[in-house]
Amino acid sequence: MSLSKAVREGSRIALSRVLSQVENNTAAGLRALDELFPYTGKAHKIGITGPPGSGKSTLVNALAKQLRQLENDPRVAIIAVDPTSPFSGGAILGDRVRMLDLQGDPDIFIRSMASRGALGGLATQTEALSQVFDAAGYDFILIETVGAGQSEVDIVNLAHTTIVVDVPGLGDDIQSIKAGILEIADILVVNKADRPGADQSLRYLKSMIDMGYRPLASSAGKHRLADSLPNSKPCDEDEQQSLWTPPVMKTVARESEGIETLVAEILKHQKFLKETGRWQLKEAWTLREIVRKRIEGSLVRDFFNQLPEGLLDETMGDVIARKVSPARAVENLLTYNRNRNQSPHLE
Numbered sequence: 001m002s003l004s005k006a007v008r009e010g011s012r013i014a015l016s017r018v019l020s021q022v023e024n025n026t027a028a029g030l031r032a033l034d035e036l037f038p039y040t041g042k043a044h045k046i047g048i049t050g051p052p053g054s055g056k057s058t059l060v061n062a063l064a065k066q067l068r069q070l071e072n073d074p075r076v077a078i079i080a081v082d083p084t085s086p087f088s089g090g091a092i093l094g095d096r097v098r099m100l101d102l103q104g105d106p107d108i109f110i111r112s113m114a115s116r117g118a119l120g121g122l123a124t125q126t127e128a129l130s131q132v133f134d135a136a137g138y139d140f141i142l143i144e145t146v147g148a149g150q151s152e153v154d155i156v157n158l159a160h161t162t163i164v165v166d167v168p169g170l171g172d173d174i175q176s177i178k179a180g181i182l183e184i185a186d187i188l189v190v191n192k193a194d195r196p197g198a199d200q201s202l203r204y205l206k207s208m209i210d211m212g213y214r215p216l217a218s219s220a221g222k223h224r225l226a227d228s229l230p231n232s233k234p235c236d237e238d239e240q241q242s243l244w245t246p247p248v249m250k251t252v253a254r255e256s257e258g259i260e261t262l263v264a265e266i267l268k269h270q271k272f273l274k275e276t277g278r279w280q281l282k283e284a285w286t287l288r289e290i291v292r293k294r295i296e297g298s299l300v301r302d303f304f305n306q307l308p309e310g311l312l313d314e315t316m317g318d319v320i321a322r323k324v325s326p327a328r329a330v331e332n333l334l335t336y337n338r339n340r341n342q343s344p345h346l347e
């Protein structure tokens with residue numbers, strides 16, 4: 001039996017192997033993705049992002065357990081994207097320890113991946129892993145990333161539902177999350193609500209939402225989403241905005257408090273996406289982004305592979321000596337490769 005068939009039939013060993021192949025971008029991994037892709041498109045991908053230490057892993061742990069209680073007995077996969085370098089590994093170990101109690105459940109699968117040093121970029125590899133889980137029949141895929149920098153944009157391109165986790169702040173004016181991150185939230189969680197200031201943070205976030213911060217996918221991202229589907233009608237912005245108001249809620253992840261409500265909101269969002277056709281739009285958008293990212297990655301790789309040895313160093317020498325501007329240097333290198341491709345016999 002082929003490895004990908006074994007994955008679809010529920011073998012955890014085959015799944016582990018394929019996940020590694022895919023994460024390392026090997027030829028076998030690419031083949032497995034080819035075979036598995038037709039079976040994808042069913043899983044609900046949920047991104048969990050927020051500041052370091054806000055309790056994302058603890059929340060994911062509690063969430064996975066709560067989702068497992070649902071009547072239809074869903075299977076849950078967890079991808080923990082870790083910001084630490086593969087060398088230090090400290091936080092990865094931390095996540096593993098925190099999620100240890102999930103490991104007895106055969107219908108939960110946990111996978112950590114280091115964001116730094118991941119081939120092909122965070123988004124493409126994370127998306128590729130989620131495809132494998134999707135084809136393997138996991139109903140929910142929880143993806144934890146740190147809400148700092150690029151990864152939060154990546155997560156919104158990947159997840160159907162994005163949960164932003166905040167913690168009680170130090171006051172109304174000093175918040176641990178920036179207003180910008182609110183735009184990516186479909187659901188906002190104030191975790192560590194056992195700490196003082198939780199209600200204040202809740203009020204602050206609610207007021208920000210009332211002031212018009214809306215999830216990217218329902219407002220700013222709408223046109224791009226619509227563009228990515230043939231025959232899709234652009235929709236009225238006001239109408240779109242009124243459709244989904246991100247709920248704001250408190251949790252104490254460590255005590256599994258508030259998790260039932262969170263699951264209810266997730267299911268509500270899932271229903272909303274499906275009923276409004278946004279589920280397909282998101283899928284189309286994600287696939288488009290993935291293809292774009294892969295093209296970028298492969299063009300850049302080809303570009304450097306094609307340059308004769310030494311030319312880049314030589315060019316950089318000129319740039320550093322301020323004889324050639326960076327922009328001109330890039331033009332020169334691009335032209336060099338282009339000419340070379342047009343007349344490959346000229347060597």
Ligand SMILES: Nc1nc2c(ncn2[C@@H]2O[C@H](COP(=O)(O)OP(=O)(O)OP(=O)(O)O)[C@@H](O)[C@H]2O)c(=O)[nH]1
Pocket residue numbers: 051052053054055056057058059091094098146191192193194195251252253254255
């Ligand atoms: N008081 C309190 N502590 C919590 C709660 N949830 C998590 N913690 C603690 O907060 C610390 C960080 O939790 P994690 O789940 O590792 O947080 P994280 O956001 O995944 O951290 P990184 O992945 O390193 O960014 C741990 O010591 C948790 O036990 C909570 O609801 N209340």
Ligand SMILES: [Mg+2]
Pocket residue numbers: 056057058095144
């Ligand atoms: Mg974590």
